[in-house]
Amino acid sequence: MSRVKIVFIIMLFFVLSVDSQVFLKKDSSGKKVSVLSVQMESVTFVSITDICENIGYRWSWDRNIQQLTCKKNKRKLDFFQDNSFFILDSKVKQLPVAAIRHGGTLLLPVNLIPELFSEQGSELKWNAGTRTIEYNKSKHSIISASCEKKKNGVLLTIELADSIPFDYTYFYPNLIFNFVKGTVDTQTVKDNNRVGIVKSISSIQYKNSAQVSVMLANHIEEPVFDYVQDTRTLMISIKPLSIKKKPVTSQKTINKRNMVIVIDPGHGGKDPGAIGANGIKEKDIVLNISAHLADLLKKKDDITVYLTRDTDVFIPLRDRTKFANEKKADLFVSIHANAISGSKTRKESTRGYKFYFLSQAKNEEDKLAAMRENAVIELEEQPQNYSHLQNVLIDLAGNEYLKESQDVCILLDQKFNASLKSIPKLHLGVGQANFWVLNGAFMPSVLVETGFITNSSDLKLLADKKYQKKVASAICDAIVNFKKEYEIGYE
Numbered sequence: 261m262s263r264v265k266i267v268f269i270i271m272l273f274f275v276l277s278v279d280s281q282v283f284l285k286k287d288s289s290g291k292k293v294s295v296l297s298v299q300m301e302s303v304t305f306v307s308i309t310d311i312c313e314n315i316g317y318r319w320s321w322d323r324n325i326q327q328l329t330c331k332k333n334k335r336k337l338d339f340f341q342d343n344s345f346f347i348l349d350s351k352v353k354q355l356p357v358a359a360i361r362h363g364g365t366l367l368l369p370v371n372l373i374p375e376l377f378s379e380q381g382s383e384l385k386w387n388a389g390t391r392t393i394e395y396n397k398s399k400h401s402i403i404s405a406s407c408e409k410k411k412n413g414v415l416l417t418i419e420l421a422d423s424i425p426f427d428y429t430y431f432y433p434n435l436i437f438n439f440v441k442g443t444v445d446t447q448t449v450k451d452n453n454r455v456g457i458v459k460s461i462s463s464i465q466y467k468n469s470a471q472v473s474v475m476l477a478n479h480i481e482e483p484v485f486d487y488v489q490d491t492r493t494l495m496i497s498i499k500p501l502s503i504k505k506k507p508v509t510s511q512k513t514i515n516k517r518n519m520v521i522v523i524d525p526g527h528g529g530k531d532p533g534a535i536g537a538n539g540i541k542e543k544d545i546v547l548n549i550s551a552h553l554a555d556l557l558k559k560k561d562d563i564t565v566y567l568t569r570d571t572d573v574f575i576p577l578r579d580r581t582k583f584a585n586e587k588k589a590d591l592f593v594s595i596h597a598n599a600i601s602g603s604k605t606r607k608e609s610t611r612g613y614k615f616y617f618l619s620q621a622k623n624e625e626d627k628l629a630a631m632r633e634n635a636v637i638e639l640e641e642q643p644q645n646y647s648h649l650q651n652v653l654i655d656l657a658g659n660e661y662l663k664e665s666q667d668v669c670i671l672l673d674q675k676f677n678a679s680l681k682s683i684p685k686l687h688l689g690v691g692q693a694n695f696w697v698l699n700g701a702f703m704p705s706v707l708v709e710t711g712f713i714t715n716s717s718d719l720k721l722l723a724d725k726k727y728q729k730k731v732a733s734a735i736c737d738a739i740v741n742f743k744k745e746y747e748i749g750y751e
């Protein structure tokens with residue numbers, strides 16, 4: 261009896277596993293390859309990495325945060341183990357179910373694959389009857405053309421199926437690329453959305469050639485070309501003709517707008533922050549600097565300033581970013597002073613300022629700085645509010661401001677270098693780390709470590725009222741500069 265049962269179970273298992281087999285078929289070869297799959301109740305999950313390898317996506321797995329990144333041309337997807345959130349081209353989105361881990365890889369329901377991995381020119385289809393994912397690569401030699409706004413112009417990317425010769429002509433307002441013997445799907449290769457100085461993209465199929473035409477809003481400088489053989493991607497930098505040549509009276513390029521700045525003096529109340537040799541506390545130094553900074557910014561046009569605290573009170577980290585979100589801040593600046601543990605020699609040899617924007621720490625030192633600032637969570641009443649999952653999710657949401665946050669850090673670094681010669685910067689002036697205080701801010705956000713309280717030379721400066729004003733003034737200059745760049749960016 262029991263033997264019958266075992267045979268039955270084995271047979272059932274066999275039937276189930278055969279049933280769950282999934283194939284992937286490329287139209288060109290007609291060959292089917294099998295893809296790792298797992299049946300969970302009525303849902304078939306397939307290996308994301310198996311799919312990637314068969315349709316030309318590159319992938320990488322970050323063990324620390326259990327993140328799978330898949331990339332092809334301009335399409336980028338990030339999946340997280342046991343998490344239904346994912347990132348598509350820097351935007352956080354949600355799947356109906358979480359990605360599961362099995363056999364050392366992440367899996368997703370097979371019916372979600374086409375929508376996630378189809379891209380311009382190559383389409384995926386799930387055929388439930390034959391349990392096959394059908395992959396149809398573009399038959400055209402020009403697969404796609406798209407624009408991306410860059411700081412000083414636009415990057416035009418043209419994906420090709422094969423390396424084919426081309427030439428170009430520029431006759432304002434058109435920039436035309438002519439591909440000899442090329443073919444193009446004129447319905448796919450077009451875009452009427454304006455990106456920077458590019459008004460639209462269109463394509464034309466001729467008898468012996470194909471054309472991609474870019475309509476411009478400005479005269480441009482000689483375009484610069486780059487071709488990536490591996491991915492058959494043609495990249496063309498398009499820069500507007502130097503603005504200096506234009507008459508100054510042209511007001512259109514600058515869109516004056518009010519900017520809301522939230523300044524966050526670190527620590528406060530029962531949380532003193534770092535404490536210096538003579539009992540000087542980080543919370544007091546940063547409050548002074550922040551107050552000066554607020555005064556300076558209030559004098560500037562079109563800037564509204566808020567402080568998360570203007571007295572010696574304790575504010576949980578999360579309330580600080582919540583405050584900034586409520587004020588609809590355009591920039592969040594958290595101000596701190598650094599500290600290091602260890603011997604006197606170590607303390608005396610470590611000094612300088614450093615700027616951070618939110619991200620995973622890139623090195624041990626940045627990780628330590630983040631851990632030290634994050635330690636305040638232990639002083640807060642509800643530390644469970646900061647669960648790991650939430651950390652990841654909020655972190656992702658902040659992702660889209662990474663570039664701006666990094667820009668602010670670079671500006672801060674420049675201004676400090678220029679005006680605060682008496683304090684050296686610590687290694688690289690800009691770092692990336694996962695600070696709680698920056699987590700949850702839905703805007704560009706940076707953390708300024710003004711200097712080391714544990715270093716006697718830095719402490720002497722940081723405790724000096726005149727120096728505090730100088731620091732505030734350097735931060736103010738960086739913010740004003742950021743505002744200018746921001747306004748031009750809105751052109």
Ligand SMILES: [Zn+2]
Binds near residue numbers: 595
């Ligand atoms: Zn601090």
